[in-house]
Structures are given as structure tokens and as C-alpha cells.
Amino acid sequence: MxxxxxxxxxxxxxxxxxxxxxxxxxxxxxxxxxxxxxxxxxxxxxxxxxxxxxxxxxGHGNSKVIAAIKDQADKFPYMGPGTAFAAKSKLAAKLIEIAPDNMEKVFFTIGGAESNENAIKIAKMFTGRHKIFSRYRSYHGATYGASNLSGEPRRFVSEPGIPGFVKFFDPYLYRSPIDFASEKEAAQYYLNQLREQIIYEGRASVAAVVIETVTGSNGVIIPPDGYLKGLRKICDEFNILLICDEVMAGFGRTGEWFACDNWDVKPDIITFAKGITSGYVPLGGVLVSSEIAEYFNEEKLMCGLTYSGHPMGCAAGLATLEVYEEExxxxxxxxxxxxxxxxxxxxxxxxxxxxxxxxxxxxxxxxxxxxxxxxxxxxxxxxxxxxxxxxxxxxxxxxxxxxxxxxxxxxxxxxxxxxxxxxxxxxxxxxxxxxxxxxxxx
Known part of the structure; x- marks a missing residue:
């Protein structure tokens, strides 16, 4: 052989x-x-x-990122999440710089599923509510909570699931039963449906609406004109957090740092992974707004991971962001x-x-x-x-x-x-x- x-x-x-x-x-x-x-x-x-x-x-084999990983390994390959060190501090600061200007802090995770798991927990802690809305044609990860958050068939093996997860329909215009006159008309139709559903579910029980800003593996479904701004308006009306899953769409994939930048919409929480290190080392994270960050100045953040802010991942992430800019x-x-x-x-x-x-x-x-x-x-x-x-x-x-x-x-x-x-x-x-x-x- x-x-x-x-x-x-x-x-x-x-x-x-x-x-x-x-x-x-x-x-x-x-x-x-x-x-x-x-x-x-x-x-x-x-x-x-x-x-x-x-x-x-x-792309594969970028020498700058590989060198950064080697250099961090020589210094120390692991340090607990309660410590501060250069790669983690600088990467967090850089992320806040490139993110929408309402973002203030980041909680690092291992990957996309863990980012979405922790975003859900943060939303529930911050709002005191328990229901989470997400779309049918969505994928947010394969861990138990992220599977329940997902809408597509890969969630079925995790059912019966966790109480409080509610699904709604995507503005998937190609497969819509209605022939809309414009994207704006389509956006308003789907927004009206969602608003009504939130009311039926009990507006005071909904912690967050979670979307892939641009739906990823389920078809690269791009929000129609006016949809994201309308979604932001509905969330503001009912004091619901808007969480944008940018695990796949972030870091230049859509031609902007974050996909939400294409529509000038500021979520309350952004989850990310994948492109932060281009897959060279596992890393993800949860970006939170100033309001949420300030809340946890007084309240305990009940989130924790052994590999949160892993030195190798942070070093790779910092170098990767530099590559985006330099190239x-x-x-x-x-x-x-x-x-x-x-x-x-x-x-x-x-x-x-x-x-x-x-x-x-x-x-x-x-x-x-x-x-x-x-x-x-x-x-x-x-x-x-x-x-x-x-x-x-x-x-x-x-x-x-x-x-x-x-x-x-x-x-x-x-x-x-x-x-x-x-x-x-x-x-x-x-x-x-x-x-x-x-x-x-x-």
C-alpha cells in the first residue's frame, strides 16, 4: 500500500x-x-x-499569517481567557475600528456556532426575554443551540428542541408565490408578516431577531431594498435586539468589511468567524453594541470558553486583517x-x-x-x-x-x-x- x-x-x-x-x-x-x-x-x-x-x-498559504502563527507559538501557544496579551488586545481594538460605529466590545469564541450560541445567551441576559426569532432558510451552526437557531433541515436531528425558538419566512423573492412590482414592495410584505408574527408570539417575550445578513449556504439570498432598514425599525419598535450572523458574509465577502455595511444598518450584535483568520486557525467572536457592553459593566457575563481569545487564533486574526488592508x-x-x-x-x-x-x-x-x-x-x-x-x-x-x-x-x-x-x-x-x-x- x-x-x-x-x-x-x-x-x-x-x-x-x-x-x-x-x-x-x-x-x-x-x-x-x-x-x-x-x-x-x-x-x-x-x-x-x-x-x-x-x-x-x-487564499491558501499566505506567508504573513503563517509567520504570525509561528511567532505567537514561540512566545506562548496558549493562555487562559482571563489574561491580557498583545494579540488579543490589538485584534479586539482593530475589530471595533472596522465594525459599525455602535460596536464597543468583543467576546472571542472558537468558531461560528459558538459565536451564535453566546450571542443568544447575551441577548437573553440583556433583555430578560426568552424567545429568539430566526429564518427558515438559515444555518447558524451544528451545536445544539445553533441547530435550534437554524431553520434548514440540518436542525431536524436536534428536535424536539429548546423552547423559545421561532421561525419566520425569508424574503426569498425567486421562490415567492407573489409577483411583486418592486423589491421595496416585497420587503414591506415580508416585514409586515414578521411584525404580525412578533405580536402573535408576544412582543414582550422576544429577545432577538437573528438573521444571516446575506443568507449563506441556503442560497445566497440577498435582502431586497428596504428590508434590513425595515427590520431594524421593527426591532427598535419592540425593543428587540437585531443580531446579524456575519460568520460567512463578513470580512470582505460581500465587498464590505461586514455585509450590513452594504445597507448602512447597525445591528446590536454581530457574530463572526471564518474570514477573521481565513480558516488558518479556528476563531470566532461576538461583537456587542455600547449599550450591551455597558450593561455587563454591572451585570455578570455568564459566558465562558476554555479557548476564548486563544493566542494562536488572535495572532492569525490580527495578521489576516492586515492582509485584507495591505492587499x-x-x-x-x-x-x-x-x-x-x-x-x-x-x-x-x-x-x-x-x-x-x-x-x-x-x-x-x-x-x-x-x-x-x-x-x-x-x-x-x-x-x-x-x-x-x-x-x-x-x-x-x-x-x-x-x-x-x-x-x-x-x-x-x-x-x-x-x-x-x-x-x-x-x-x-x-x-x-x-x-x-x-x-x-x-
Whole structure:
């Protein structure tokens, strides 16, 4: 048995892989990653067109971040969360600088799920209320509380769940049963529904409304014009906290530091992870407003994690933020996002299997359908028994285009360092595979 075969067999014998039937696995053995590419054991090169799990924003192998991790390891690789040290203090200060100007403090976590878990606890402590609203087409993490917060099918295994979690409908215009005259009309319709639901649930019982500012894996659903400002208004009316989950959408992914900046909306709490270190080291956090920060000057914050503010994560995070600035990656995301949008629109026009494309910055989705007129999805919601989407993903992977899908939607979210010529080559692969999908539904 070769070394590569041994690595794969050891993996299959000893590791449990997430979201998978273990008997069906054939994991790729990866040997190298650099820039927007990675290579397998056979030397095959892949375009990383999802930035792995939409987290490797600065690309693979950035020497500055790697050096910062090494340097921190030489000083001390771990210190308890009750201490102060340079990397944690400087990173917190930098985050407050780039965040909306109502943010005052940060609580560091290990990743996105833990960020959302602690945001929920903070909201309940601050308001004294117990109900949390979140949307059906959402994913906020796989821990128990974050699963209950999530709306999509991955929450089902955590049910019956924790009392107090309430779901509401997304402004998902492509699948709306109503043909709205404008985005503003659509936004108002969904806001009116939410406001009525809050009243029915007992306005004085609702602690927070939690949204992915731009819905991530569930389809890159971009809020229509007026929706976020209207949501902010409803939360203010009922003294409800607005929590924006920016785990996937933050740190330049949408062409701004935080996605909420696109609409000039200031949440009460922002959760983050992924792009803060570009996945080089696990780290997440909860940004809180001045009002919430001041509340905990007198009240005990009942949140704690052994690895809160981990030195290695903080060092990586601080260096990563410097990379965003030094390499103008927020601007590049904005500029390349326009190119991505134009190319996706062309793909939509050319393919009978593409019902919709949605994009903001370098964050996009391609929604596949059986029929453009009826908008019938290529696979039923939570029911792809024939493995159609998995088959399409395999075709893309064989052609050197690595990404993932959710339901009938392909995610396209390359690293923010991508150049126009690289984007063109990568999307040509997608274009070619979609020709085969068109024939499949003909």
C-alpha cells in the first residue's frame, strides 16, 4: 500500500466525516494548497471556487499569517481567557475600528456556532426575554443551540428542541408565490408578516431577531431594498435586539468589511468567524453594541470558553486583517464581484437549467431548475434521493472546479485574491458542466 493509500485508509478507518453516510466516502487526499488552488495526491489541480467552506478569504498559504502563527507559538501557544496579551488586545481594538460605529466590545469564541450560541445567551441576559426569532432558510451552526437557531433541515436531528425558538419566512423573492412590482414592495410584505408574527408570539417575550445578513449556504439570498432598514425599525419598535450572523458574509465577502455595511444598518450584535483568520486557525467572536457592553459593566457575563481569545487564533486574526488592508482585498472583492455577476448573468441566459443567479461581492449562488418557466427546482427540498446534485458536483470536481451545493443550489465564492483571468477560467468549467445539465433536463 502506498503512502497516499495508507492515508486514505487510515482516514476511513478512524474518522467520522460530517454530513455523510460513512460507507459512501472516498475522500480526496490533499497534498498542497496555494493561492486559489489546491492539489490532490495525483497532482491534480483544483480551483477552490468555494474558498473551502467560504472561509479561506485570503487564499491558501499566505506567508504573513503563517509567520504570525509561528511567532505567537514561540512566545506562548496558549493562555487562559482571563489574561491580557498583545494579540488579543490589538485584534479586539482593530475589530471595533472596522465594525459599525455602535460596536464597543468583543467576546472571542472558537468558531461560528459558538459565536451564535453566546450571542443568544447575551441577548437573553440583556433583555430578560426568552424567545429568539430566526429564518427558515438559515444555518447558524451544528451545536445544539445553533441547530435550534437554524431553520434548514440540518436542525431536524436536534428536535424536539429548546423552547423559545421561532421561525419566520425569508424574503426569498425567486421562490415567492407573489409577483411583486418592486423589491421595496416585497420587503414591506415580508416585514409586515414578521411584525404580525412578533405580536402573535408576544412582543414582550422576544429577545432577538437573528438573521444571516446575506443568507449563506441556503442560497445566497440577498435582502431586497428596504428590508434590513425595515427590520431594524421593527426591532427598535419592540425593543428587540437585531443580531446579524456575519460568520460567512463578513470580512470582505460581500465587498464590505461586514455585509450590513452594504445597507448602512447597525445591528446590536454581530457574530463572526471564518474570514477573521481565513480558516488558518479556528476563531470566532461576538461583537456587542455600547449599550450591551455597558450593561455587563454591572451585570455578570455568564459566558465562558476554555479557548476564548486563544493566542494562536488572535495572532492569525490580527495578521489576516492586515492582509485584507495591505492587499486591498475588500476592494478586490467588490470589483471582481461585478465581473462575477456579469459572467453569471451570461451563464443564466445560456443555460436552460439555470433558473436564477444571485451575487454580491464574491458571494454567489447558481440555482438549478428543471423548468425556467415554472421554476421547478432540479431536486425537491430535502429530497435528492437520486443524487442529482452530488453527480453534478462530481462532474465539476473532475473538471477541476471545487465547490459545494445545498439543495438545488451551487455556491460560487472564490478567495478574495482571485484575478479576472482566473475567474474566467474557473467559470468556463462551470459553463461546460452546465451544458451537460441542460441535456439532462431536456
Amino acid at each position: 502506498s503512502d497516499v493509500e495508507n492515508i486514505k485508509q487510515l482516514d476511513l478507518d478512524n474518522n467520522l466525516h460530517s454530513w455523510s453516510k460513512q460507507g459512501d466516502l472516498n475522500p480526496e487526499v490533499i497534498t498542497k494548497a496555494e493561492g486559489i488552488y489546491f492539489w490532490n495526491e495525483e497532482g491534480k489541480k483544483f480551483f477552490d471556487m468555494s474558498s473551502q467552506l467560504v472561509n479561506v478569504n485570503i 486591498n482585498l475588500i476592494e478586490n472583492s467588490r470589483n471582481m464581484g461585478k465581473v462575477l455577476g456579469e459572467k453569471l448573468e451570461a451563464i443564466k441566459d445560456q443555460h436552460s437549467s439555470v433558473g436564477d443567479v444571485r451575487y454580491i461581492g464574491l458571494f454567489s449562488a447558481v440555482e438549478l431548475v428543471k423548468d425556467k418557466k415554472t421554476r421547478e427546482p432540479l431536486t425537491e427540498y430535502d429530497n435528492d434521493q437520486e443524487g442529482i446534485m452530488a453527480g453534478i458536483l462530481k462532474k465539476l470536481k473532475n473538471a477541476g472546479f471545487s465547490t459545494y451545493f445545498h439543495e438545488n443550489i451551487l455556491i460560487v465564492a472564490p478567495p478574495l485574491i482571485i484575478k479576472e483571468e482566473e475567474l474566467a477560467v474557473g467559470l468556463q468549467i462551470l459553463d461546460d458542466v452546465l451544458n451537460e445539465v441542460d441535456l439532462m433536463i431536456a
